[in-house]
Amino acid sequence: MMEYVDVDEKLAVDKFYVDEDNAHIVLRELGPGDMMQFHTLELACPAGLYECLPDGTVRFDYAGCLECGTCRILCGTTILEKWEFPRGTFGVEYRYG
Amino acid sequence: MSEDKFDAIVVGGGLAGTVAAYLMANAGLEVVLIERGNFPGSKNMTGGRLYTHSIEKIIPGFTAEAPLERKITRECVTMLTDDSAVGLDYRSTRLGKQGSDSYSVLTSVLDQWLADKAEEAGAQIIAGISIENLIVREGRVCGVIAGDDELEANVTILADGANSLLAQKIGMRAEFKPSQVAVGVKELIRLPASVIEDRFCSSDGEGTASLFVGSPTAGSIGGGFLYTNKESVSLGIVATLSTLVEGNRSAPAMLEALKRHHAVAPLIKNGKLLEYSGHIVLEGGYDMIPKLIGDGVLVVGDGAGFCMNLGYAVRGMDLAIASAECAAKAVIEASGQGDFSAESLAVYRTLLEQGFVLKDMKTYRRFPHFMDSTPRLFDEYPRLAADTMEEMFVVDGRPSIPLRKAVMPHLKRIGIGTLIKDVRKGLGSL
Structure with a gap:
């Protein structure tokens, strides 16, 4: 079992301008054969945005993305339908960095 | 946007981009720097230590003037198991001497300061615009495209960071392999200055750089880092993607494991989270350096893979700055000749080879493979x-x-x- 970390609580201190009209990362419809790929994102995403729920369904939300590109490198050609940087002005804004 | 053609467009307002813009503007070139965030630095994060030798030469007095955190005078390397910590602790008056000094930094703050310097030197800074594509005509990069707007320049410098999609789009670099890339996760934790100085036994204004290897990354290649800032501590982990995804502990959980280790927990006790950040780190070294020069285009900084992780020290920012200087010099020279072809810009590579950037990258070429x-x-x-x-x-x-x-x-x-x-x-x- 993967140990759960409440990353949302940490992301809550960060400043985000979420682009409600445009998802900059889109996950494609997943089949049972895609779960291994999805699991790598569950492990690697620093923001914990890829989550496999106990009932076997998956959850992904681009709000809270730190724009690091990890998921693009791991799954950009497999289970991600789209990976772009957020449009100008949108996304995370580091005050300290 | 303006119809006029610039001498140079810099994409990205990080260390490399702002320094390149500063130098070119100082030399009288018409320069525009374009940043996708709301201000230069707003998308940037770093572990937290800058060796200032390269920037001090470019901006004399940098160390005295720039918004730096603490001068590093203590270096620690600690091996962790679940119940133990075995470490090296080096404190010396030889550390931090002028010319070889290093400082903890908060890069978003520092990049804004550097962008202001570039602006004072005459560079135009445009923030909040994301460059999606480059204008390429007959294999020559002629400028940038943002939405319906196009902006032209003799040279475009790609300073758009480790995850440079632009360099990839024009075929200058191949897709990364998960073994060449690590993910970094960091918490910036607020603590009073006096508490930091007591816990880390440091004098006023002096700081500690500390690296960890072992149990927190649960067998994955990687480790932890801690840098003390004036009134905060940067604490994070870095883990190589290829081994991270084979394990059972997520990147955020690795950071939690480091935080709760009995050798680390007392250092951050009662600290308050100020910011949580993530970034990729290119760890492939010399062998993953992309094509650096094309007709009308140069790649600098993180985007060029200029990063060295030696286990006991991690460098990237001083390389970014030095690469920006080499690129700026190449553009200035090319402008004098009015020739912006790859052959003319090849002086960029020559300068990188003459200076420490490519020399050091070559020296430690085999280290990434050793870790792997x-x-x-x-x-x-x-x-x-x-x-x-x-x-x-x-x-x-x-x-x-x-x-x-x-x-x-x-x-x-x-x-x-x-x-x-x-x-x-x-x-x-x-």
């Missing part, structure tokens, strides 16, 4: 160190056996031949 091929570094060696320490320091009244005999079973677990080979390989790559 020696997983014991992240697991068995920290355990060996901890077990050896236990034999030395734990006294329980049982009759003693000689240390050499006591340590032997621990050594044999790894194999003495393997140990000797690893030491030779490690030394050979450094």
Whole structure:
């Protein structure tokens, strides 16, 4: 079992301008054969945005993305339908960095 | 946007971008720097330590004037197992001497300061615009495209960071392999300055750089880092993607494991989270450097893979700055000749080779492979160190056996031949 970390609580201190009209990362419809790929994102995403729920369904939300590109490198050609940087002005804004 | 053609467009307002813009503007070129965030620095994060030798030469007085955090005068490397910590602790008045000094930094703050310098020098800074594509005509990069707007320049400098999609789009770099890339996760934790100075035994204004290897990354290649800032601590982990995804502990959980380790927890006790950040780190070294020069285009900084992780020290920012300087010089020279072809801009590579950037990258070329091929570094060696320490320091009244005999079973677990080979390989790559 993967140990759960409440990353949302940490992301809550960060400043985000979420682009409600445009998802900059889109996950494609997943089949049972895609779960291994999805699991790598569950492990690697620093923001914990890829989550496999106990009932076997998956959850992904681009709000809270730190724009690091990890998921693009791991799954950009497999289970991600789209990976772009957020449009100008949108996304995370580091005050300290 | 303006119809006029610029001498140079810089994409990205990080260290490399702002320094390149500053130098070119200073030389009288018409420069525009375009940043996708709301201000230069707003998308940037770093572990937190800048060796200032390269920037001090470019901006004399930088160290006195720039928003730096603490001067690093203490270096620690610690091996962690679940219940132990075995470390090296180096404090010396030789650390931090002018010319070889390093400072903890908060890069978003520093980049804004550098962007202001570039602006004062005459560069135009445009924030909040994301460059999606480059204008390419007959193989020559002629400018940038943002939405319906196009902006032209003689040279475009790609300073758009480790995850440079632009360099990839025009075929200057291949897609990364997960073994070449690590993910970094960091918490910036607020603590009063006096508490930091007490906990880290440092004088006023002085700071500690600390690296960790072992149990928090659960066998994955990687480790932890801690830098003390004026009134905060930067604490994070870095883990190589190829091994991270084979394990069972997520990147955020690795950071939690580091935070709750008994050797780390007291250092950040009662601290308050100020910011949580993530970034990729290109760890492939010399062998993953992309094509750096094309007709009308140069790649600098993180986007060029200029990053060195040696286990005991991590460098990237001083390389970014020096690469920006080399690129700016190349553009200034090319402008003098009015020739912006790859051949004319090739002086960029010559300067990188003459300076420390490519020399150092070459020197440590084999180190990434050493880490890749020696997983014991992240697991068995920290355990060996901890077990050896236990034999030395734990006294329980049982009759003693000689240390050499006591340590032997621990050594044999790894194999003495393997140990000797690893030491030779490690030394050979450094």
